[in-house]
Amino acid sequence: MHDSEMTLGPGALSRAEESPYGIKSRKMAMWLFIIADAATFGSILFGYGYLRLGSPDWPRPFAFFPTILNAAVMTFILLSSSLTMLAAADAAQAGRRSQAVRWLAVTALLGVAFAGLHLREWFTMFGEGWSLSHNPAGGPVLFGASFFSITGLHLLHVTAGVVALTVMALGHQRGRFDAVHVETTGLYWHFVDLVWMFVFPLLYLMNAH
């Protein structure tokens, strides 16, 4: 075998590594994570569905004020944070680094506000006697188990997202993370928003009296 046959020409490596999807591997990895995570949320929401429809005496404890209104405000905050995330990705793409960092910080703060409202609601429910294994309204005790586990898993995602956004803002400011990193973080954040689009109607609105 000649040496020339063993040597790749200039640019050959980049051509060989080009993704058929036309996106960076880190962005593809995030998409695969999102699909797997969507299946996770899908399965627990199906599980909740079994309980909800299979229990004729399922409680509907949520009043419009404060619970539904509070959840609607949380939805508004999370949807708005998706918009600020898009502004961050847009600014990062255009090379406006300080503006991107500011939008990332605003997005993280909106995430903190969402988590704060969520925790306040949880502690109010704890005060009324709700828990994973106790239902003060009567009916299946699994209401608390399904409500707190699904909203808890979502809240865990929000918390992880706020940490990721903070790390991204600091890293982007220092030039360690580029626009694709910001966009990939944005994909995760939009997914957290997307999951809430199912949690809000199924766990709050379907349980409003």
Next chain:
Amino acid sequence: MTATQAGPVPGMRLNLVVWLGLMLLVVAEVALTYAHLSTAAQLAGLLSLAIIEAAVALLYFMHLKYERPLLFWTLIPTLVFTLVLMDHFWPDALRLLHLRLGAP
């Protein structure tokens, strides 16, 4: 957009319009909740609105509309297929409901 090329990502003006549309869908969901429908009709209505919201967020916020079509056709049918397979458990769950013992 060809089968292999990604399209341009939209500007903030379109994002704002999409955000407003999503907010309107949330208001519609809350209105539907207090429309005194049966549980099945309420569930069907809320799920339909949630699926529309999720599709809009996927296409515009997550830019799936502007990626190569291959990405969409690789990811979304896989997810839908998985969720449909999970749905096969439904009839069995309802059968088990009828096997419940009555209270003593």
